[in-house]
Amino acid sequence: MKKILQLVGLGCILPMFLASASLAETVVEKVARTGFLTVGTRFDAIPYSYVNEKGELVGYSMDVLERIRKRLETRLGRPVTLQMVEANQPGEKINLIRSGDIDIACSTAFTWERAKVVDFSISYSISGIRILAKKGSNLSTPQSLIGKRIALVPTSAAVDVIKLVQPQATIVTTYSTVEEAIKALKTGKIDAIAGDSISLAGTILRDNPQAYEIVPEEALANFGIACMVPEDNSTFLDDVNYAIVKMMQDYITNDTATVSQIDRWFGSQGMVPIPPELLKGFFAFKVIEHAQINPQEAK
Structure with a gap:
């Protein structure tokens, strides 16, 4: 009986060992x-x-x-x-x-x-956090963002930056992608989108780049x-x-x-x-x- 128990114990341990070895690869x-x-x-x-x-x-x-x-x-x-x-x-x-x-x-x-x-x-x-808005929105300064609805992808690096730059902005994190946020920007549900300036510039190429502006000229933060x-x-x-x-x-x-x-x-x-x-x-x-x-x- 003792030998059987030992074998059963080994049978339990062996898969655990193999799984551990696989994870260590x-x-x-x-x-x-x-x-x-x-x-x-x-x-x-x-x-x-x-x-x-x-x-x-x-x-x-x-x-x-x-x-x-x-x-x-x-x-x-x-x-x-x-x-x-x-x-x-x-x-x-x-x-x-x-x-x-x-x-x-x-x-x-x-x-x-x-x-x-x-x-x-x-x-x-290297990129930076900037603001995507409709052309002529005049949102190029921290002061201009007071009370504005700024969309951010929830886990993006922009979240902490906007909170620091303008704590009185209304941060919206209900959109999981920039594409979703752009649709909301078009319909007036939000005032702007904050994010990686290179990614923002690339994304609007599929839309109408002339209808938007990315501001300010100098990024709010670089990374x-x-x-x-x-x-x-x-x-x-x-x-x-x-x-x-x-x-x-x-x-x-x-x-x-x-x-x-x-x-x-x-x-x-x-x-x-x-x-x-x-x-x-x-x-x-x-x-x-x-x-x-x-x-x-x-x-």
């Missing part, structure tokens, strides 16, 4: 085993990640992820495929990362609160856009950062393919134009902040 080990890098991303976030008219998932963040995929292929010596999971809000992405359902999520603003539970890559873009990965995955995070720095270095050194790729989103004729000197300055700072990559090593 790093992202690189998982990708080496399966050949898939699972990504949590929005499908409607212009210019970061969105479905184009051909039904393809494209965007600046998708280009970054493609470079990360290639870097993993180089490390592992095997094909790696990006597996996409739709995840719209930062909180949702964080939960999926912590549960192991996704390996990485990009297009996310860094905050110290989020960094308590996930690790962030270096920033590959970096980066990728989130699970904690305690230093090898994977190194590969993510390497791929990002390599992209930036290629742009600075005028690599034709890279310049063309980034100009598609942020060039003078791109979706959300950014002055090239600002973009190069930001990239140069991030490269110097880490380390330049030997061109021979990168081949």
